[in-house]
Amino acid sequence: MGSMEIKDIKEQILTSQNVCILPETEEDLETKEMILNMGPQHPATHGVLRLVLKLDGEEIVDMEPHIGYLHRGIEKLMESKTYAQALPLTDRLDYISSPANNTAYAIAIEKLFGIEAPIRAKFIRTIFCEMSRICSHLLWLATHSLDIGAMTVFLYCFREREWLLDLFEMTVGARLLTNFARIGGVRCDISPEFVQGLREFTKVFPSRVQEYETLLTKNPIWLERTVGIAQISAEDALNWGLTGPCLRGSGVDYDLRRDCPYDAYPYVKFHVPLGKNGDVYDRYLCRMEELRQSNEIIKQLLDQLPDGQTVADDAPDLVIPTPPRQVEAAGSVASAFITLSKERKMINTGDLYSAVEVPKGELGIYVVSDGSGKPYRLRLRTPSFVHISAMPVLSIGHMVADIIAIIGSIDIVLGESDK
Amino acid sequence: MKVQKLIRDVLLVEWFRGLSVTFRTMLKKPVTRLYPHVKRQPFPGFRGRQALVRDPDKLKERCIMCLRCKTVCPSNCIIVEVGKDENNARVLKNYSIDATRCIYCGYCVEVCPVNAIVLTEHYEYLGDKRSDLFFTKEKLLSNWDEFLANYPGDAYFNKFWRPPGMPEKMLTPQKRNEKPIEIKKKNEEIA
Numbered sequence: 355m356g357s358m359e360i361k362d363i364k365e366q367i368l369t370s371q372n373v374c375i376l377p378e379t380e381e382d383l384e385t386k387e388m389i390l391n392m393g394p395q396h397p398a399t400h401g402v403l404r405l406v407l408k409l410d411g412e413e414i415v416d417m418e419p420h421i422g423y424l425h426r427g428i429e430k431l432m433e434s435k436t437y438a439q440a441l442p443l444t445d446r447l448d449y450i451s452s453p454a455n456n457t458a459y460a461i462a463i464e465k466l467f468g469i470e471a472p473i474r475a476k477f478i479r480t481i482f483c484e485m486s487r488i489c490s491h492l493l494w495l496a497t498h499s500l501d502i503g504a505m506t507v508f509l510y511c512f513r514e515r516e517w518l519l520d521l522f523e524m525t526v527g528a529r530l531l532t533n534f535a536r537i538g539g540v541r542c543d544i545s546p547e548f549v550q551g552l553r554e555f556t557k558v559f560p561s562r563v564q565e566y567e568t569l570l571t572k573n574p575i576w577l578e579r580t581v582g583i584a585q586i587s588a589e590d591a592l593n594w595g596l597t598g599p600c601l602r603g604s605g606v607d608y609d610l611r612r613d614c615p616y617d618a619y620p621y622v623k624f625h626v627p628l629g630k631n632g633d634v635y636d637r638y639l640c641r642m643e644e645l646r647q648s649n650e651i652i653k654q655l656l657d658q659l660p661d662g663q664t665v666a667d668d669a670p671d672l673v674i675p676t677p678p679r680q681v682e683a684a685g686s687v688a689s690a691f692i693t694l695s696k697e698r699k700m701i702n703t704g705d706l707y708s709a710v711e712v713p714k715g716e717l718g719i720y721v722v723s724d725g726s727g728k729p730y731r732l733r734l735r736t737p738s739f740v741h742i743s744a745m746p747v748l749s750i751g752h753m754v755a756d757i758i759a760i761i762g763s764i765d766i767v768l769g770e771s772d773k
Numbered sequence: 774m775k776v777q778k779l780i781r782d783v784l785l786v787e788w789f790r791g792l793s794v795t796f797r798t799m800l801k802k803p804v805t806r807l808y809p810h811v812k813r814q815p816f817p818g819f820r821g822r823q824a825l826v827r828d829p830d831k832l833k834e835r836c837i838m839c840l841r842c843k844t845v846c847p848s849n850c851i852i853v854e855v856g857k858d859e860n861n862a863r864v865l866k867n868y869s870i871d872a873t874r875c876i877y878c879g880y881c882v883e884v885c886p887v888n889a890i891v892l893t894e895h896y897e898y899l900g901d902k903r904s905d906l907f908f909t910k911e912k913l914l915s916n917w918d919e920f921l922a923n924y925p926g927d928a929y930f931n932k933f934w935r936p937p938g939m940p941e942k943m944l945t946p947q948k949r950n951e952k953p954i955e956i957k958k959k960n961e962e963i964a
Contacts, residue, residue, distance in 0.1 A: 439847040442878040474938070506795050513804050520816075527818040527892075527932065533878045541883070542818070543938025569791045574782070664938030671943075672884050673845045 385411050390754070394423045398501045398758045401768030403742065405757065412753045419745050424772040432732045436674040437463050437537060440729065445531040447736060448770040450493050451486035451713045453479075453522070456535035458710035461616055462719040463537045465708055467670065471617075475539035475664040480618035481552070481655050482522075482534055483712075484648040488559075489518050490713035490765075491641050491648075495566060498638070498762035502579050507569055514562055517555055524548050538669025549656060556653050563645050571642075580635040584748040584760045587632060594744040597737050598715030599640045600764055604632030610711035622654045634763040641765075674727040714738055714765055738771035814894075814925070818932030820877040821896040823870045823908060824917035826889050829954060834914060835889035836865050842881035842890055850874035851881065870913065872906040882933040886945040891931045893920040921956050928953035 393404040402423035408416040428447065432440040444455040457479045464471060471479070496511035519529040526532050526542050534541060570576045586596070591604040601608055609626045611619045627643035629636030703725040709718040715737025724730040741764040749760050781787065806813065815821065825834045843851045856866035881890050893916065900906040908916065921929065930953035941949055 435847055438880070439845065442847050442876055442880075510798070516804070523819060524816045527816070527820040527879065528877065531876070540938070541879075542932065542936050545937070565794050568794050572787045573791060574787065663940045665940060665943065667940060667942075669943075672880055673841055 387415060392757065394420075399761060400497060400766055402772075403761070403766070403768055405745070407754065407757070409754065412755075414749050414752055414754065414757070417746050417749055417757075419742050421739070421742060421768070421772050424768045426773070428773045429732055429734060432729055434728065436727045437467075437729065438670065438672045438674050440732070441535065441537070442531070442533045445533055446769060447734065447773065448490070448712060448714060448717075448738070448767045449530060450767060451490040452530060452532045453482035453486040453534045454490075454710070454712040455717065456533065457483050457617065458708070458712060458717045458719060460535035460537055461710060462706070462708035462721055465706055466702060466704075466721055466723055467537065468702060469538050469666050469668050471539045471666055471669075472662050472664060473618075473660050474543075474662040475666070476617040477621075477655055477659050478540050478544055478664060479535060480622075481544075481652055482532075482540075483617070484651050484655075485518050485521065485552075487648045487713045488645060489515055491645050494641065494713075494762070494765045498759075498765075499570060499576075501758045501762050503575065504570060504573075507566055510562070510565060510569075514555075514559065521548060521551055521555070524551070536665065536669070536672075539663075539665035543664045549659070552652065553656060556649050556656070559649050560646060563642065563649075567642060571639075577635070579756075579759055580638060580763075581633060582631075583634045583752060583756050584763060585631055585633045586744070586748060590747065591632060594747060595740045596715070596744060597740070598711070598713070598765075599637055599644060600715065600741060602627065603629035603637035603640045605630055610709060610716060614709075616710060618655060621658055622651050624651050634759050637763045709735070712737065714767065714770065715741070734773060736770045736773065738766040738768070739773075741766055742771050815896060817894070819894045819896065820879050820892040822893050822898050822916055822920070823872060823875060823913060824891050824893050824920055825868060825910065825913040826891055826954070827914055827917050834865065834868070834910065835887050836868060837887055837889070838863055838865055839886060841884045841886065845880045845884050847878060847880065848874045848876050865910070868910045868913065870908045872908055873903060879933050882931060883936060885934075887947050888931075888934045888951055891917070892933070893917070893931075895920050895923070921954075924956060926956070928955045930954065 388409045390407045390409055391404070392407055393399045394402040396403075399405065404420040404423065406418045406420065407414055426446070428443050432443060435443070441456060441459055444459040445452040447455050460471075460479070492511040492515045496508040496515075499505075499507040522532055522534075523529045525544055525548055526534050586594075586604055588604045588606050591601050592606060596604075597608070605628050607626060607628060610616075612624070612626055624647045625643075627640045627647065629640050703723055705720065705722040707718060707720045709716050711717075716735070717737060718735030720731075720733040720735070721729050722731040744764070745760070748764070749757055752760070825836065827833065828835045838853065838855050840853055843853050850871040852867070852869045852871075853865070854867040856864055858864045877892060879892055882888075882892055895916070930951070934951055935944060935948050
């Protein structure tokens, strides 16, 4: 009975005229452009990034990134929190290098309050910044190589990252969302065990970087997938506002750590690696060299580590008094509150922009203060957001498979871009 | 130069160099742990489950109802209910923490003037319902007892009660003079 049915169907297909359309003109032979939706749930988009690709066969004709799937309204939320309460929110921006974000925020607010962190706190903050840079670059290398097809590197990178996360936990009691800095210093001093552990790490780490390089740098598969992909000239990179290793991969010598040094960077010497072609491979080489340089910076900082307290004497208490904001109400009431906080010499009115080199690029914080204990407006210039906007320029003309390499090479974190 | 590259490509030199790294790693000890069977003790100061400190002398909570923890909490997860007893004195009617909202920043531990609240090193806890993770005063005190019962050391002191590196004058007298809480003595008293 079954065989009869199949025979009937076959006959129907053969006799039917609608099943197969034979090409009659040359136009019918051309490939039609196709729109492909990639993400937001795609393992290689490093989070919840959605890309709408227009394809001509395998080639990308046009593309449009869609963001906002991880939007938590951090900027708006900060307006309803005091300056100290807003600090844990910066952890959630670039959640794989929290200490660097904490430091960026703390530096901005310290400038606003007109206080200066003690020298030991500055050193500790810089050490943590560089540790988080290594953490971030290791996670980038792990996922980038996994996307392209090198699984072993993924496992090796997590081995070293675990070591650093343990050191974070030893000092502040958290591994990822450290909430480490504090306005006017750091929350916890580092212990001798921490210094010893970090010294051991800095001794071992260069050989580990050598291991990753042995696996990748001259590997023919790696070279095929990365060299010449997503080239961007120095001029274009500047015009698109790229920062960090993405800009340095194109050969622009720009690093905030060296050009406008903050915290303890004036005390160390390091070399800023530059690329030539601005392709995926050069950005990879830049980051690999940065891993070594960060290791050198940590070594120098540990050697010079001064003694002293880690919180400034005039640092504000965690409980910042917040008079109710009555800007629209009678002027006398509002001004009375402002004078109150001015008398305590805590909060200045005005606005300022402060930028810091985080692992992904330049993290800028623009803060407007109205004299109350909360920021009137706080704008975050996050590198991932800018880098995603340059995705179309980087990817047009390449194949679908190269999208994976390109997303990996600009090193985005969606928590940072969506805010 | 080109010949050299050709020989390298034919003999797969780079490939074997890479494979030698993986082979060497195969001979090393694994870095992973078999988690439920092998556990690592968290470092002192790990920010885990919330608890209210039971005073070793009075056997009740230390809280003095100053509301500093409630004020500083960034996620508004602390609820403090203050009432009055027959002598018109303030008493703590209830103190609850919504653990599903808590972000474990540790600010409450740091600002408490009498070290009444703590984020313990206990991290393995869960609930089937949301109400399981809504800790009332009794639950927070029992969290503390449970934590001390399983604590390996003789005395306990939380790092955030007196953060290292903090100048003395920024701390309240009780925070300055806080001694580690001895565990054995307390267990004997209950027994």
